[in-house]
Amino acid sequence: MNSRTVTDIRYLNIYFQVHQPRRLGQFSFFDIGTHRDYFDDGMNQIIMRRVARDCYLPANELLLKLISQYPNIRITFSISGVALKQMEHFAPAVIESFRKLAATGSVSFLAETYYHSLACLMSPEEFAVQVKMHQEKVYQLFGIYPTVFRNTELIYSDDIGRQVRDLEFDCIFADGVDSVLAGRSPHHLYEHVDRNGLMIFFRNYRLSDDIAFRFMQKDWKSWPLTPRKYVQWLDTMPRNENLVTLSMDYETFGEHQKRQDGIFKFMEGFISLLATSRKYEMVTPAEAINLMSPVDIVTSRKPISWADQEHDLSAWLGNDMQRDAFETLKKLEAGVQKTNDHNLIAAWRYLQTSDHLYYMSTKAGDDGNVHNYFSPYASPYEAFMNFMNVMSDLSLRVDTGDLSRTIKAHHGKLKLKGAVL
Amino acid sequence: MEAKRVSGKTLVVHVHATEFDRGGDHINSEIFDIERKGMDAADRVIAVSRLTRDIIVSRYQIEESKVEVVHNGVMVKQVRAKDMLPSVGGPVVTFLGRITHQKGPVYFIDAAQKVLQKFPQVHFVMAGSGDLLPAMIEHAAELKLSSHIHFTGFLNSAKVDQVWAISNVYVMPSVSEPFGLTPLEAMMAGVPVIISKQSGVSEVVNHAIKVDFWDTEALASAICDLLTYNSLKNTIKKESGEECKRITWDRAAKKINTIYHELTNSD
Numbered sequence: 001m002n003s004r005t006v007t008d009i010r011y012l013n014i015y016f017q018v019h020q021p022r023r024l025g026q027f028s029f030f031d032i033g034t035h036r037d038y039f040d041d042g043m044n045q046i047i048m049r050r051v052a053r054d055c056y057l058p059a060n061e062l063l064l065k066l067i068s069q070y071p072n073i074r075i076t077f078s079i080s081g082v083a084l085k086q087m088e089h090f091a092p093a094v095i096e097s098f099r100k101l102a103a104t105g106s107v108s109f110l111a112e113t114y115y116h117s118l119a120c121l122m123s124p125e126e127f128a129v130q131v132k133m134h135q136e137k138v139y140q141l142f143g144i145y146p147t148v149f150r151n152t153e154l155i156y157s158d159d160i161g162r163q164v165r166d167l168e169f170d171c172i173f174a175d176g177v178d179s180v181l182a183g184r185s186p187h188h189l190y191e192h193v194d195r196n197g198l199m200i201f202f203r204n205y206r207l208s209d210d211i212a213f214r215f216m217q218k219d220w221k222s223w224p225l226t227p228r229k230y231v232q233w234l235d236t237m238p239r240n241e242n243l244v245t246l247s248m249d250y251e252t253f254g255e256h257q258k259r260q261d262g263i264f265k266f267m268e269g270f271i272s273l274l275a276t277s278r279k280y281e282m283v284t285p286a287e288a289i290n291l292m293s294p295v296d297i298v299t300s301r302k303p304i305s306w307a308d309q310e311h312d313l314s315a316w317l318g319n320d321m322q323r324d325a326f327e328t329l330k331k332l333e334a335g336v337q338k339t340n341d342h343n344l345i346a347a348w349r350y351l352q353t354s355d356h357l358y359y360m361s362t363k364a365g366d367d368g369n370v371h372n373y374f375s376p377y378a379s380p381y382e383a384f385m386n387f388m389n390v391m392s393d394l395s396l397r398v399d400t401g402d403l404s405r406t407i408k409a410h411h412g413k414l415k416l417k418g419a420v421l
Numbered sequence: 422m423e424a425k426r427v428s429g430k431t432l433v434v435h436v437h438a439t440e441f442d443r444g445g446d447h448i449n450s451e452i453f454d455i456e457r458k459g460m461d462a463a464d465r466v467i468a469v470s471r472l473t474r475d476i477i478v479s480r481y482q483i484e485e486s487k488v489e490v491v492h493n494g495v496m497v498k499q500v501r502a503k504d505m506l507p508s509v510g511g512p513v514v515t516f517l518g519r520i521t522h523q524k525g526p527v528y529f530i531d532a533a534q535k536v537l538q539k540f541p542q543v544h545f546v547m548a549g550s551g552d553l554l555p556a557m558i559e560h561a562a563e564l565k566l567s568s569h570i571h572f573t574g575f576l577n578s579a580k581v582d583q584v585w586a587i588s589n590v591y592v593m594p595s596v597s598e599p600f601g602l603t604p605l606e607a608m609m610a611g612v613p614v615i616i617s618k619q620s621g622v623s624e625v626v627n628h629a630i631k632v633d634f635w636d637t638e639a640l641a642s643a644i645c646d647l648l649t650y651n652s653l654k655n656t657i658k659k660e661s662g663e664e665c666k667r668i669t670w671d672r673a674a675k676k677i678n679t680i681y682h683e684l685t686n687s688d
Contacts, residue, residue, distance in 0.1 A: 028642035029649070030535070320659075324652035362628070362660050381630050384653055385646040392649075 010234065011243045011283045011291065012274060013201060015076040015150070015173065016250035018056070019116050020048055020083045021355035023376050027389045035402075038347060038390050043376070045090040052091035055254035060097040062268055067106045070275035074282035075107050077250070078150050081114030081134045082353055084141060095141060102142040108284040111135050111146035111169070117352035118316060120151055120160045121303075122330050130349070131167055148172070148285040152354050154203065154247075154306040155313065158193050158299055165198040171285055173247065175306040176202035180298055187241035191294035199289050200298060201245045205306060207233065212248035216261050224262070227269030235279070243288060247306075256373075307358075308367040315371070316357040321384040325357060328391050335398040348394060351387070359383035422462045431684045434463035439476050442523055442597040457481045465684055467491050467677065469600040470621025476597075491677055492625045494670035495605035508587075509571070511542035512648050515588040515612070517581065517603055518595075520551035525594035525617065525634045530557060532592070534564050535641035540648060548573045548584055585610035589654075590647050594634045595620050604629060608665040613657040615643050625668055628661035 025040035067073045079098070087094045101107040113119050114134040119127040131149070139145045149169040151160060156174035164172050176186030186202035210230070214220045222229065234244060249256065257263040274280045283291065307315035317323050329352055336348045359375040360383045361368070377383040396402070425432040440448045440456060460466050460481055466488045468474040474488045514536070516529045526547065533545045547557065547570060554572065561570040576584065585591075591607035591614045598620035605622065607614050608629070616623050617634035630647070632639040647654050 028638060029539070029645035030638060030642055319656050320652035321650075321656045324650065362656060378631065379627065381628075381653065381657060384650070384656075385630075385643065388646065388650050388653075389642075 008279065009242065009281050010237070010279060011281055011288055012234075013076070013243065013245040013283055013285060013288055014074070015078060015110065015245070015247040015285075017150075017247065018077060018079040018083050018250045020044070020051065020080075020086055021116065021353045022082055022086065022350050023047075024356070024386055024390060027386050027393070029385075029389050032389055032392045033396050034393075036393075038393075039350070044086055048086045048090040051251060051255050052087070052094045054259070055251050056087075056091070056094045057097060058259075058264065059250065059253040059267070060094070060101055062264060063107075063271075064097070064100055064104070066268065066271050066275070067101070067104045070272070071104070071106060072282065073106050073271060073275050074284050074287070075101075076110060076148075076284055077101075077107065078110035078112050079138070080112060080116040081130075081137050082116055082350070084137055088141075099142060102144055108148070108286065109138050109142060109144050109146045110148050110150045110173070110285070111138070112150050113152055115349045115352050116152050116354055117349070118152060118155070118326065118354055118357070119352060120155060120163060121313075121326075122352070123333060124163050124166070126333060127163055128167055153315070155303050156200075156300060156305070157303040158301055160303065161192045161198050161200075162194065162196070165192065165194075165196045170197055171199040171201065171289055173201050173203060173245070173285075174300075175205055175304055175311055176245075177205075177300075177304045177311045180300045180304055184296065184298075185238075185241050187237065187244050188295040189243055189289065189292050190296055190298045193297050193299040195297060199294055201243070201285060201288070203245045203247050203306065205311075207244070208246045208248050211246070211266070212252045212256070215252075215263060215266065216257050225266065227266060227273050230266075230270060231273050231277070231280075243292065308363065308370075314363075315361060315367075316354050319360070319362050319380075321362075321380065322357050322360045325360060325384065325387055325391070328388070328395075332391070332395055332398060335395070339398060339401070344394070344397060351390065351394070356383070356387050360387070422459065425462065431464045432462055433465045433467060433681070433684065434459050435467045435469075436460070436473055436477060436599070437469050438599045439473065439480070441476050441480055442473075442599055443521075445522055445596065453481075457483075463487070465489060465680060467680065469493055471624050472597070472619065472621050473599045489680055491673050491680075492621065492668070493600045493602055494668050494673045495602060495609065495665055496670065497666060498609065509544040511544050512540070512589040513544050513546055513587050514590045514592060514644055515546045515548065515584055515607075516592055516594075517546075517548040517576075517584060517607075518593065520547065520549050520554045520557055522553060523596055523598070524549075524551070525596045526551075526553055526557050527560065528594040528634055528637050528640065529592055530560055530564070530566070530570060531637040532594070532640040532644065533561075533570055534566060535637065536644050536648075537566065537569055539645055543569065543644075543648065545570045546573060546584060546588070547571065548576050548581070550575045581606075582610070585612055588612045590615065590644055592640065592644070593617060593620065593622075594632075594640060596634050598622065605665045605668060608661040611658050611662060613647055613654055613661065615640060615647075626661070626664065628657055628664045630657070 022039050023044055111134055113130040115130055119130045135146055148171050149164050150173040154175045186204050190200040192198040215225050253263050303313050304311050336345055359377055360380045361371045362380050440452045460483045468490050471490050474490050477483050477488050478485050518524045520526045561567050591612045593604050593616045595617050600621035604614045604616050615630045618631050619634050623631050630643045
């Protein structure tokens, strides 16, 4: 049989998240009111360059090679504005290699909040501003204006869906959380509960986490994971389930999982298998919504996300400290905006990056270990104290009208130290 | 050692403190020699923390493979509510322990000075006695802080409970602390704790603020943060109250039991 019908084909929607927060420097209680810099861009530079060397550059190069071999490959990226800005300053070669990927026509880019923030929970106005900023940044760098949305860490609810629809997006990513799918398969296209034309892609989190987390776990029953084994799992899905969404941190390749553990070989093998298979076709989200219709509507009154076992907001707002920090950010909105001071507003937005709240989590167990892995602090208490001291400084500035004479909200030019990369 | 020689039985030495903890760099070499001979002769040395094990290995040159770590535990107890509480009219930050070089009392006073510049209404309690008590009283007077630093002398356990009941923060700035049980008692009494990283207890406690003993600015900053941000205080209280219940003597006893079994079975 040479001719294949649509039902024979299973579509694969693969998206990688690229993000680096702008980490804070040490800020003690006694620094409040002293006009010290908030951000440790020396550390941010070191980390960005390390991840560029170990992950972004080699992974992009591998994808470029594969795409030149198989032009039918489709990969989607979401790169936070905070990461893009740091790449421009600290690792411009990464921007260049993403440009090359964009030029192949095989790669698409998603929109998100520029600051990788929880602005969706702050105010619709602030959310809209950050999304627009991100769209423009992606267009400026890659010449592609993103029209598909993914929210920070796939945070989604009916209400967030409405905000996103109001910004004229026609699709969004969400995590395939069991409680929301309520027994239905994540392998279809769904629509917002209002039937407002917002299509939803549900990530298969088990299959995604097999690569993102379990790949290197030697005590996992499926270790070692090979591309063939993985594709066999896809093969065994019911035939009518025709859209599989896989997504994970791009840093999975070479940063979270190391080259010597074979993660690049896996990626190469997996994508090559898909590209040469008659059963699978890789698609961008925009292609997918042209190819299929939603099978049902879904509702999620409470926000869901791809973080932690709870798949809710508890990774960022799970304890009193996190909620206090977020409320403090929120309360500052009107005051900060009123100053009309660009640097001050930018600093406040950099502080909204969800990672700052993520570091304050007091969860134990496996989730706690993941929080610790990402955190530059020794404990959630240090993360909170440091953040709140900065916030206190910022609100003092807002209150006293002591604006940005010395605040460095945007990256200054840093001297390049030869030994870093 | 004599018993081991006569009976040929296995010797296990438990180390709860070393001369280096007590004396810093000014150690008494006779005591050092006795400690070292004891550990040399032992078939197994059980240290109360990794900090102590590191001292045993690096300073006493004991073979690393025979030194095991068994952390202390804490007895679960209810701190009785006090009806007659002394009132000082402001938040209370407490130091409770022997006032000796090892416990780092001078760092507590230096941090107090910094905190008082921001919060003049805070009071500091130094509970305990020791050879540095007179020097500390003088130091506080010199800094003109005597009206805000209160020296109580040695306290019995009922008085200690009273101190917990009025404390907003407990600080243990020890220079070298093999373990340090007092922070666990404070946690059990619902008092948020700040401990030095140079303490054995910091190896088993997650829900405390940890600073280097010499970093009085970080210590003072943490005290100010605890007094400023209620959510910080509340989260630490809640989490540490749970955590200290898991650090039990039972756990320590089980581990020691296992070590004893290994030793006697391999004979």
